[in-house]
Amino acid sequence: MSILDLKGLLVPIGALKQMGKHPHTINFPDEEKNISDRYRGFHHNSLEDCIGCGNCSTICMNEAIDMVALAEIEGGKGDSGLRPRVDYGRCCYCALCVDVCPTGSLNMTKDFIQVTNNPYEFLLTPGKDNPEAKEKVSFKADLEASLNIFDRVPMRELDPGERVKSFAEVLLGYNEEEARREANRCISCGLCTEACPVHMHIPEYINAIAQGKDDEALKIIYDNNDLPEVCGKVCTRRCEDVCAIQVRGEAVAIRWLKGYVTETADNADLIKQIVTPEIREPNHYKVGIVGAGPAGLTAGYYLSLRGYDVTIYESHKDPGGMVMYGIPKYRLPYDSIQKQVDYMVKMGVKIHYNTRVGKDISFQEIYDNSDAVFLGVGLQDAWNLGIEGDDADGVMSAIDFLGKINSGETVEVGKKLISVGGGNVSIDASRVGRRLGAEVDQLYRRRIKDMPADWEEIEGAEDEGVHLIPQAIPTRVIKDKKGKVKGIEYVKAEMISEGGGRPRPVPIEGSETIIDCDIIIAAIGQKADYSLLPEDIADKLKMERGKILVNDNRQTSISKIFAGGDAVKYGNVDAISAIADGYYATLGIDKMLMKKE
Amino acid sequence: MSNFKKETKILKSLKDVFEIKGSVKSDKRISIKADKKNVSSILLFLKNQKGFIHLNHISCVDWIEQNEFELVYIVWNPKTRLTVMVHTRIKRDEPVMENIDTIWDQANTYEREFREMFGIEFPGLIGAKEFILEDWDNIPPMRKDFNSQQYAIDTFSTRPGRENAQNVREAIQKRSGEEIPDFAKKYSRD
Numbered sequence: 001m002s003i004l005d006l007k008g009l010l011v012p013i014g015a016l017k018q019m020g021k022h023p024h025t026i027n028f029p030d031e032e033k034n035i036s037d038r039y040r041g042f043h044h045n046s047l048e049d050c051i052g053c054g055n056c057s058t059i060c061m062n063e064a065i066d067m068v069a070l071a072e073i074e075g076g077k078g079d080s081g082l083r084p085r086v087d088y089g090r091c092c093y094c095a096l097c098v099d100v101c102p103t104g105s106l107n108m109t110k111d112f113i114q115v116t117n118n119p120y121e122f123l124l125t126p127g128k129d130n131p132e133a134k135e136k137v138s139f140k141a142d143l144e145a146s147l148n149i150f151d152r153v154p155m156r157e158l159d160p161g162e163r164v165k166s167f168a169e170v171l172l173g174y175n176e177e178e179a180r181r182e183a184n185r186c187i188s189c190g191l192c193t194e195a196c197p198v199h200m201h202i203p204e205y206i207n208a209i210a211q212g213k214d215d216e217a218l219k220i221i222y223d224n225n226d227l228p229e230v231c232g233k234v235c236t237r238r239c240e241d242v243c244a245i246q247v248r249g250e251a252v253a254i255r256w257l258k259g260y261v262t263e264t265a266d267n268a269d270l271i272k273q274i275v276t277p278e279i280r281e282p283n284h285y286k287v288g289i290v291g292a293g294p295a296g297l298t299a300g301y302y303l304s305l306r307g308y309d310v311t312i313y314e315s316h317k318d319p320g321g322m323v324m325y326g327i328p329k330y331r332l333p334y335d336s337i338q339k340q341v342d343y344m345v346k347m348g349v350k351i352h353y354n355t356r357v358g359k360d361i362s363f364q365e366i367y368d369n370s371d372a373v374f375l376g377v378g379l380q381d382a383w384n385l386g387i388e389g390d391d392a393d394g395v396m397s398a399i400d401f402l403g404k405i406n407s408g409e410t411v412e413v414g415k416k417l418i419s420v421g422g423g424n425v426s427i428d429a430s431r432v433g434r435r436l437g438a439e440v441d442q443l444y445r446r447r448i449k450d451m452p453a454d455w456e457e458i459e460g461a462e463d464e465g466v467h468l469i470p471q472a473i474p475t476r477v478i479k480d481k482k483g484k485v486k487g488i489e490y491v492k493a494e495m496i497s498e499g500g501g502r503p504r505p506v507p508i509e510g511s512e513t514i515i516d517c518d519i520i521i522a523a524i525g526q527k528a529d530y531s532l533l534p535e536d537i538a539d540k541l542k543m544e545r546g547k548i549l550v551n552d553n554r555q556t557s558i559s560k561i562f563a564g565g566d567a568v569k570y571g572n573v574d575a576i577s578a579i580a581d582g583y584y585a586t587l588g589i590d591k592m593l594m595k596k597e
Numbered sequence: 598m599s600n601f602k603k604e605t606k607i608l609k610s611l612k613d614v615f616e617i618k619g620s621v622k623s624d625k626r627i628s629i630k631a632d633k634k635n636v637s638s639i640l641l642f643l644k645n646q647k648g649f650i651h652l653n654h655i656s657c658v659d660w661i662e663q664n665e666f667e668l669v670y671i672v673w674n675p676k677t678r679l680t681v682m683v684h685t686r687i688k689r690d691e692p693v694m695e696n697i698d699t700i701w702d703q704a705n706t707y708e709r710e711f712r713e714m715f716g717i718e719f720p721g722l723i724g725a726k727e728f729i730l731e732d733w734d735n736i737p738p739m740r741k742d743f744n745s746q747q748y749a750i751d752t753f754s755t756r757p758g759r760e761n762a763q764n765v766r767e768a769i770q771k772r773s774g775e776e777i778p779d780f781a782k783k784y785s786r787d
Contacts, residue, residue: 052765053765054764054765054766054786057765058786058787060746061745061746061749062745062746062749062753063746063749063750063753066759066761066762066763067762067763067764067765067768068761068762068763069761069763069768075768075772080765080768080769081768081772082763082765082768085759085762087756087759089756090749090753090756122756123756123758123759187786188766188785188786189765189766189786190765190766190769190770190785190786191769193769193770193773193775194769194772194773194775199773199774199775201775201777201778201781203766203784203785203786204777204781204782204784204785205781205784207784207785207786208784211784216780216784219780219781220778220780220781220784223778223781
């Protein structure tokens with residue numbers, strides 16, 4: 001190279017022509033690039049909002065998304081505990097996963113650069129591996145853009161003015177088209193099954209309905225619920241509380257879909273023809289069941305399918321227990337229960353009506369003659385109001401009131417009825433009162449939003465003209481000279497929150513108010529009556545706060561006695577818990593007796 | 598609110614000449630439905646007589662339930678700024694459509710894409726058979742009966758490290774102790 005190499009000297013000078021132009025080099029400090037607002041880069045998943053339904057993984061046509069367990073995420077009711085992990089070697093950034101995410105936790109970001117030492121690293125868990133991407137979220141599926149259908153198919157119901165004239169069923173039920181449309185909203189994640197006490201196969205039967213296979217759906221339902229029509233109308237539907245769609249919209253109407261399917265089979269023969277359950281050979285074991293409520297009937301049905309000789313003893317003239325006597329007929333018509341019990345009788349369950357254990361037959365006799373006994377006695381006695389004058393003529397418990405109405409007796413309600421309580425039972429009493437022609441006020445000690453009753457029931461009551469008086473604590477029943485109810489006095493309460501618990505109602509002094517009334521219906525809780533049990537058995541049976549203690553198999557401290565329903569610690573005082581108790585007791589009894597052989 | 602004078606006039610002139618159904622969709626938008634055999638004449642008429650000199654777009658929809666493909670030709674008049682959408686349906690099991698790249702050259706690209714992605718034949722169409730796909734030996738991928746997911750499973754290998762993936766339904770079932778009977782399993786989500 002000589003010093004006279006002209007080319008080498010001149011070429012760098014040529015670069016001067018670039019002076020004054022905007023540089024194409026990367027700036028330091030890094031300059032944010034201008035990326036479009038809806039850019040679809042790497043995903044970001046808000047791990048707290050994600051419920052692990054797996055809809056993203058199911059929709060992905062490239063099979064790029066896996067659901068994996070993360071150490072920091074613990075599943076629970078309404079959360080599978082799994083989170084999506086994306087294989088970016090496969091992802092084509094179409095964002096369909098974002099469009100179908102029911103919670104909106106999965107989004108895409110403006111991030112598209114991954115720096116790593118490992119050239120084979122393609123698997124990233126959005127949200128866990130890129131928490132900082134939260135700030136760069138660009139592609140979201142809001143309620144309008146989401147492909148989920150968040151609005152429930154509305155249920156047709158009787159006009160409130162019509163309703164109070166009779167005990168006709170209020171809800172008219174889905175027709176076929178509505179049921180298919182509603183069933184199609186389900187994303188089949190199965191989160192609901194965990195919340196259901198008996199773990200019904202919910203996604204399976206809803207899928208069957210969506211595909212137009214109502215018979216198959218009924219068969220799937222009967223696999224572990226023998227009173228589906230009861231549940232289809234009055235279930236407390238904890239499944240819907242954890243529905244994936246419910247996070248941002250209205251839960252899939254699981255209860256009403258079940259109701260739709262059960263109504264397609266309108267008599268016992270048809271149910272038998274459709275369900276065609278497997279019936280085992282008789283095994284000559286005898287099981288005695290006390291009480292033909294949901295728990296007793298369920299245990300009876302599933303035990304007889306397993307070849308047991310089952311006899312149910314029921315003190316009333318009709319089956320169903322609280323479901324029959326405690327729920328007004330406008331919510332659950334008589335035929336609904338009767339049809340299902342007819343079917344059970346066809347499958348071999350024997351029921352002795354008008355047979356009160358402890359009076360018409362002794363418990364000892366059943367105990368001695370059976371290989372196992374199931375107690376499904378429920379909570380028959382109501383708590384008193386516990387205030388001055390609650391012994392007056394015209395103060396009644398809601399259980400007695402509804403029981404009388406449901407057995408066809410008449411109750412003189414007069415012009416004004418006061419119902420006390422905030423649960424479904426007291427709402428039932430109020431709405432029955434309206435149907436009997438009374439004006440109804442309902443007193444509840446807390447706020448309306450604290451009421452344990454279903455919101456549909458509360459709304460229904462208000463539509464029908466029930467006057468709700470929240471934050472009102474009854475203090476005294478006013479009697480006339482003959483000892484009959486004349487009125488009720490209550491104080492207004494203010495809600496005071498202390499510590500972490502729910503706010504407590506505290507009476508406001510001087511706020512006493514008196515309402516004139518003819519009848520007071522109290523629905524503030526019930527207790528069990530164990531007088532049917534002989535002393536030595538009652539002594540041995542372990543109880544806690546008036547409820548029988550049982551293990552997972554619903555077995556009591558006396559190995560031969562199983563128990564379920566409202567009278568058991570396990571039970572949550574609703575029909576589906578009782579059905580679950582009956583079902584698991586069946587498995588428990590089966591396990592115990594089959595082990596003997 | 599305009600009374601769609603210009604739009605109605607175009608629609609009427611089309612109806613006078615051809616057997617079509619159609620309506621004014623909205624301001625400056627006219628939609629017509631025509632038989633397959635009339636499409637090229639309608640497009641020529643619109644281009645030469647009515648000033649719709651610009652071919653905006655051609656799109657295709659697979660109506661699998663009705664066993665038909667729908668082709669939509671969108672043309673535009675730069676002077677009046679009107680758009681006409683010409684819809685036509687062809688049979689899915691006999692997917693042949695007249696070639697219109699003699700009217701607009703750029704139609705050639707659209708048609709080659711439809712040939713590859715939907716399997717629609719355009720007799721006389723000049724251009725390599727392979728357009729975007731290479732060595733494709735499956736049914737045309739934009740047809741609705743093409744199972745993309747199955748294709749992805751069959752074609753691509755699973756990356757190591759993905760073995761710990763779980764099925765949501767099974768995970769919940771295991772946790773709660775639910776037993777799904779066999780006759781119900783076919784309705785579970787995979």
